[in-house]
Amino acid sequence: MTTVPIPEGWPTTEERARAVQDELRARLVLDEPGPPPGTGHVTGVDVAYDDARDVVAAAAVVLDAASLAVVAEATAVGRISFPYVPGLLAFRELPTVLAALAALPVPPGLVVCDGYGLAHPRRFGLAAHLGVLTGLPVFGVAKNPFAFTHEDPAAPRGSAAPLLADGEEVGRALRTRDGVKPVYVSVGHRVSLDNACAHTLALTPAYRLPETTRRADALCRAALREATRAV
């Protein structure tokens, strides 16, 4: 596991953070389909916090996209770099996530993160931000609809309904298990929404949430427990 400082120049105010989003948004690449499902690596990233102790732990878990077997894992621990503010989640999660990705012994391939990409007040959520900073194809799968609305998808797995903002499709409510609450898929960088949904279905053979996020969630919690143990 690696320990990371908060980066130089990291925003400290909400105003500055929003300005950074507006600047970086111009570097988004949205016209690439991204890698096809079932090929190469798919990497899940997630973060866990202990606000009282000012500790954040991130995990990156690389899966073989065909078998969903774990290929590699890495964790990183740091100080909390930003408070939780809806719309500014990336400033709280990214420094540690970037360190965990950098610590991987293999290329991450396609990255799946918790939260949104284009489904964001300024069209620049966590997945988009991570994509621009790394250059990697990234999309997000969120567990809640944030401030967006959608029709209820049909009951069978694979059914979907557009997630709309001002009449524009910024993501999709996708049913990954029959009759179970959908997940919210949103493109980040260098992946199409159709392909992101196909990947999400390929990553959910047994549970509502993708194997990538389930694995990363378990690992970052373990890393947080370890980092805050006996202190």
Next chain:
DNA sequence: GCGACAG
């Protein structure tokens, strides 16, 4: 104007 709102 106020509140809600990814994690």
Next chain:
DNA sequence: ATCTTGTCGC
């Protein structure tokens, strides 16, 4: 995200 016991079910 996190605080938290037992419980129902495959």
